[in-house]
Amino acid sequence: MKRARVAYAGAIHEAIPLAFGDGTAGLELEDGRRLAESQVVWLPPFEVGTIIALGLNYADHAKELAFAAQQEPLIFLKGPGSLQGHRGQTRRPQGVKFMHYECELAVVVGREARRVGRERALEHVAGYCIANDYAIRDYLENWYRPNFRVKNRDGATLLGPWLVDAADVPEPGNLTLRTYVNGELKQHGNTRDLIFDISYLIHYLSSFMTLSAGDVILTGTPEGVVNVMPGDEVVCEIDGLGRLVSTIVDDAVFGR
């Protein structure tokens, strides 16, 4: 099952996917209203708890950024202000030289996990969604890198469109990820190339912190990140999870 959270006509709703007769994709609210994608405001598809992100978790991307593979997962945390949903806008500050998307498989925790072994780790997963976790490399500093100014910016982490039940994703360790910028394929990878896979990450994290329902693990991004500019449309796609769309906007949209 796929579920979204959307705002429509003054309230927040749950929604499921809908295919219209003419082949276009839409959604159906829990109360039966049938709508086009563009008629609603898409929110992150679940109540998000702690946001845990992985850096350099694909060997090719680590190489792209000239890093040796890690002995231990590179974990960083993000605050809730970084989040937005499908079809959101992300600001590119004036004068920045390198801002890039990061298409990632997001793993959503469904029940409490504390000191969980690898073999049982996936039992704690509620489902999966797509994440696009933008970074602005101009602001990198070597203190708690990647520092918040790079990776914890308002609206720079999109989740959605759907939360897809774990039962409907039989092989989370074999999903193809693709990112298109203005329709052109720029990033291509597969979760089979994760350095630390999902089971290991849940095992590792739960060895020192209790994971709770709604916590989400952004598992990292493969190679193929390129600079994006105001006006660009960025589409992140993962097999079976859908397409997560975002648009880059400039300072003027935010009155800066």
Added chain:
Amino acid sequence: MTPSRVPIAVDVPPYRLSGSVYGVLANHPSLPVMLGDASHRPPYHAPPRAPVLYLKPRNTLAGPGDPVAVPADVPELESAASLGMVIERAACRLEAATALRYVAGFLIVNDVSIPHATYHRPSIRFKARDGFCPLGPAVVATQRVASPDAIEIRTYVDGLLVQRLNTREMIRPIARLLEDVTEFMTLSAGDVLCIGTAAPAPRVRPGQTVTIEIDGIGSLGNPFVRSEP
């Protein structure tokens, strides 16, 4: 108890805490002094320019009196005292001159870590363990705190004074810190932003109790206990 002092509870207005507690690295000059030239060498290459933040996630939050578990494989923990400000309403692109209007009040934060020598990578395994962020005992309204940029913070281990610092020593005072942080991220109502801690932080062994006192804010005590294996 007066109305401006309410117990720490995430659901009690007007100081409903969001559960996001942000710390800031090296806002007290003691860490730069301790690191010395190392700040200019790899892996750092240069001292921090913008505020360097970290998040204490919801699993770390604890209240007054809650025991702090010392993991079985470490002899002691660091207990770093900080003044925490509780954000009153959405704080985006604040100006220092008016930033304090966005602060509902103040509380005490005990930022607990497993001792570690490097600040190059986020230290989640060392800083984000369950119960590693006791805070409280209450939020004291901003209007009742005369000079938040000049108050003393004292840490006692088993009653013995082990650290004393003053918020006036901070590199970025409260208003400036708010301006520089909200330039790149919005703080929301109930978020806690800590003003910074002094290095080296006091070390605490299982069986000891840490009490942090901040003038005008109160006192926060937590026993440290050996974790169950």
